Amino acid sequence: MWASGVAANDARVLLLGWSYKAEVGDPRETPAEPLAETLMAKGIKVTTWDPHIDFGKYPDGVEVIRQINEAEGFDIVVLVTAHRACLELNWEQLLVNMRTPLLYDGRRVLDLEALEQLGWQTYAVGKPV
Numbered sequence: 001m002w003a004s005g006v007a008a009n010d011a012r013v014l015l016l017g018w019s020y021k022a023e024v025g026d027p028r029e030t031p032a033e034p035l036a037e038t039l040m041a042k043g044i045k046v047t048t049w050d051p052h053i054d055f056g057k058y059p060d061g062v063e064v065i066r067q068i069n070e071a072e073g074f075d076i077v078v079l080v081t082a083h084r085a086c087l088e089l090n091w092e093q094l095l096v097n098m099r100t101p102l103l104y105d106g107r108r109v110l111d112l113e114a115l116e117q118l119g120w121q122t123y124a125v126g127k128p129v
Helices: 032-041 091-097 112-118
Strands: 012-016 045-049 076-079 102-105 121-124
Touching: 012 032, 032 045, 091 112, 112 121
Parallel strands: 012 045, 012 076, 076 102, 102 121
Antiparallel strands: none
């Protein structure tokens, strides 16, 4: 984000998926929680969307959106959990709603070339920079 000119105190991150495993509604031991804590400690606003998690199961400070079409004005999207619903998003529409077109695939399951053709700047676990 910083390389794209987004300051931490103004940054908005959308975490796709909160549960620890795809298609499961269990947030215990999720990698999303320490990631969110680290980001929030740097002054970054964290929002998440997970169609499998009940709304009362998120930690304080994390904003939750109920429908993915509510996602607007984010600087980066991070795929945390490879739920089918997260993988099959309308990425073109989400891109239109972004403030900065950054995408980080934390599971390395997305077709990054296709997303780049749409206009996303993609990054992923294990992808050379």
